[in-house]
Amino acid sequence: MKIGKWARVLLAAAPLLAGCGDFWEAPGGTSSTSFTLTNSGNINVSPGATGNSTITVTPGSSFTGTVTLSCSITSAPTSATSPATCALSPTSVTISSTATESTTLTASTTSTTTTGAYKIQVTGVSGSITESTTVCAEVSTSSSATCSSASGTSGNFYILGSTSIAGYAINSGTATTLSGSSYTLTGASAVAMAPSGDFLYVASTSGLTLFTINSSTGALTQGGVIFNDQLAQAIQVDPSSNWLLDASDDGTLKAYPITSTGTEDTSRSAQTTMNLTSTSVQPGGIAISPNGALIAVALGTTGTELFPFTSGSASPIGSPYGKLLSPYGSGGAAVAVAMDPQSRLLYVGETVAFSSSTNSGALRVYSIGTNSVTELTYPKPYAPAGTGVHAILPAASGSYVYAASWQSGGAGEITGYSVSTSALTALSTTVATGTQPVGLAEDSNDSYVLAVSTSGTEFDAYTFDSTTTGQLDSSLTGTTASAPVAIVAVPK
Numbered sequence: 001m002k003i004g005k006w007a008r009v010l011l012a013a014a015p016l017l018a019g020c021g022d023f024w025e026a027p028g029g030t031s032s033t034s035f036t037l038t039n040s041g042n043i044n045v046s047p048g049a050t051g052n053s054t055i056t057v058t059p060g061s062s063f064t065g066t067v068t069l070s071c072s073i074t075s076a077p078t079s080a081t082s083p084a085t086c087a088l089s090p091t092s093v094t095i096s097s098t099a100t101e102s103t104t105l106t107a108s109t110t111s112t113t114t115t116g117a118y119k120i121q122v123t124g125v126s127g128s129i130t131e132s133t134t135v136c137a138e139v140s141t142s143s144s145a146t147c148s149s150a151s152g153t154s155g156n157f158y159i160l161g162s163t164s165i166a167g168y169a170i171n172s173g174t175a176t177t178l179s180g181s182s183y184t185l186t187g188a189s190a191v192a193m194a195p196s197g198d199f200l201y202v203a204s205t206s207g208l209t210l211f212t213i214n215s216s217t218g219a220l221t222q223g224g225v226i227f228n229d230q231l232a233q234a235i236q237v238d239p240s241s242n243w244l245l246d247a248s249d250d251g252t253l254k255a256y257p258i259t260s261t262g263t264e265d266t267s268r269s270a271q272t273t274m275n276l277t278s279t280s281v282q283p284g285g286i287a288i289s290p291n292g293a294l295i296a297v298a299l300g301t302t303g304t305e306l307f308p309f310t311s312g313s314a315s316p317i318g319s320p321y322g323k324l325l326s327p328y329g330s331g332g333a334a335v336a337v338a339m340d341p342q343s344r345l346l347y348v349g350e351t352v353a354f355s356s357s358t359n360s361g362a363l364r365v366y367s368i369g370t371n372s373v374t375e376l377t378y379p380k381p382y383a384p385a386g387t388g389v390h391a392i393l394p395a396a397s398g399s400y401v402y403a404a405s406w407q408s409g410g411a412g413e414i415t416g417y418s419v420s421t422s423a424l425t426a427l428s429t430t431v432a433t434g435t436q437p438v439g440l441a442e443d444s445n446d447s448y449v450l451a452v453s454t455s456g457t458e459f460d461a462y463t464f465d466s467t468t469t470g471q472l473d474s475s476l477t478g479t480t481a482s483a484p485v486a487i488v489a490v491p492k
Contacts, residue, residue: 021103024348032060032291035067035095036342037124038397039105041469044138045084048111053090053135055122056102067124068092069103074134084109084118084137087223103189112164115139131393145467153476155444156218157489158200159452160191163483165202165211170461175478180219183211192235192244192286193488201244201486203232208246210262211492226264227256234297235285240311247286247297247387251279253307255316271315271325277303277324284486286438292344292366293431300333302326304348308371321348321371329353329360338392338401344421345403346373351380363417365424382424384415393440393449394419396492400470402425404437404451411436412453416470431472434458439484444492447474452484459484 021138026345037057045051057067064353071086085108093101104121118137118258123130156178159209165188169180187205194200199212200220207225214221218363231249237258238245239444242265248252257375278299285298286307295307327334329352336349346366362381366373375381375453386405393402404414412433417424441450449472452459457480465471 001409007371012219012294027126031258032062032472034129035063035124035126035131037122037131038396038399039122039135042136042138043105043107044140045107045109046141047113047115047139050108051104051137053109054102055105055133056100057093057095057124058100059098061098061395063126064097065126065231066094067094067126069071069100069124070124071105071120073118075117075119076120077114077118078105078112080116081184082112082114084108084113084139085100086120086137088122090214105135107135109139113139115141120270124450154448154492156213157441157443157487158191158193158220159480159484160185160188160202160486160488161480162188164188164482165191165220169218172477175480176457178218180217181215183220183222188256188485189233190235191486191488192237193264193490194237195239196241197490197492201235201237203229203235203246204399205230206254208232208235208244212262218490223263227270229254231388233281234284235287236286237289238309238311242311244455245286245288245295245317247276247281249279249281253295253297268314271317273382274307274317277305277320282333285335285337287337287339287346289339289346289368290341293343294339294346296337296339296348297368298334298337298348300335301331302334304337305332306346306373323363323372324340325366326371327353328353328362329355332362333388335388335390336392338394340368340394340398340401340419341396342398344368344398345419347392347394347403349392349403350381351388354383358387359383359385361405361422363389363392363403363415367421376423378423382417383411384425384426385415385430386413390436390438391440391451393442395470396442402440402472404433404440407434411435412451413470414440414449414451416472418470427468427471429468431462431470431474433460434477439487441487441489443488452480452487454483456482 041053076083119434121133158167167178190203208227210223211220230410234247236245244256253274257265257270261264280300282298283489306321332352338347348364350362354360358368364381365376386407389403391404416427435455438454439452449462462472463475
């Protein structure tokens with residue numbers, strides 16, 4: 001996720017629906033020794049009939065073994081009669097190469113099954129690895145019915161302003177503040193959440209402060225300043241939760257050792273001497289690949305700098321690749337970076353990549369190799385309308401990516417793309433945001449995308465179109481107390 005400039009992104013988690021939106025997501029099994037589950041789409045089925053979806057098991061490059069598969073109905077219409085059931089065939093697959101394997105998910109109903117949306121979770125287990133994907137089964141007498149439901153409750157998310165942080169959830173279409181989640185800050189610049197969702201950090205003029213998160217209520221407990229960098233512009237917790245990464249305006253990239261509860265790990269030393277090529281770190285402009293091997297830092301007009309990373313090393317940040325991805329246009333700047341959930345692709349958002357005064361922004365896409373990246377050949381770069389891509393959201397499935405652009409003299413715009421390892425394909429319809437969007441996020445149920453805009457206090461929620469897979473549909477516009485600096489959402 002990328003965060004804008006002074007107003008960092010506020011976009012976050014908002015499963016406004018309690019039923020099924022569009023469950024194209026795949027879980028986080030992105031390691032080379034893990035696997036992911038994806039599905040072929042939602043199911044539409046008439047009462048008394050059955051419907052199918054294909055579940056695909058994709059191994060990491062080094063994964064082998066048997067994956068045991070199961071399914072369960074995790075939500076259904078209220079007081080449903082003869083609710084839908086699910087089954088898988090086969091119930092296990094064996095991975096012995098890099099080839100994918102599949103199973104068929106069947107949703108079964110009776111003539112008296114209550115119509116509506118049924119959420120089905122498919123889980124794969126191999127040893128200590130557990131991954132899942134979710135499918136919506138819409139039971140309806142209409143062949144064109146879609147998975148939908150009334151407004152419900154979102155996962156928790158936290159919005160950072162320059163002078164405050166507060167937690168929120170969306171209930172019945174309205175964002176409400178989580179009790180015990182609001183704190184006053186001074187000069188806040190960035191926020192990062194642990195992969196577990198148990199704690200987060202805030203960068204401010206006081207330094208890097210730890211907040212723990214109550215798993216039941218979402219309330220925050222403020223701890224002390226644990227690392228004293230008052231110039232941090234972009235921070236991330238690495239996938240192993242062993243290090244807090246800090247790209248600072250003092251021109252260094254730092255790695256601070258942390259424990260499983262987020263406190264400083266005093267048994268290890270910090271790495272604070274890795275120099276960046278520039279001090280122009282973009283707010284929120286850091287990303288680390290989910291496999292923990294690559295760090296990218298957006299450095300404005302200098303471009304994007306890359307570093308290898310090894311969590312188990314005493315000095316985990318390696319020397320820069322010696323390859324700086326520089327903006328192509330005169331005066332252009334790298335303002336956003338993001339990583340593909342399967343660690344295949346690096347995304348960079350730029351300004352002034354083209355000569356047009358109104359459509360000069362670009363989205364660059366690079367294939368990640370060993371100690372190198374290679375820009376996809378066509379087109380090169382991608383050109384969503386607007387003056388610059390200031391926020392990038394790769395969907396959890398890795399199948400789609402969304403680029404939020406600033407528009408000349410008006411509201412922002414989100415362009416969606418379907419993703420392959422060789423090219424992106426733009427979806428047919430864009431959606432509008434508030435003026436100068438600076439952040440995008442996917443909610444913890446992977447059913448909604450939220451966008452936050454720095455010019456004002458607007459945030460927008462989008463659902464996934466039931467006909468065009470991956471397409472966003474405008475759902476809700478709301479406001480926050482003040483313009484945001486950043487936002488993080490509790491992960492699934």
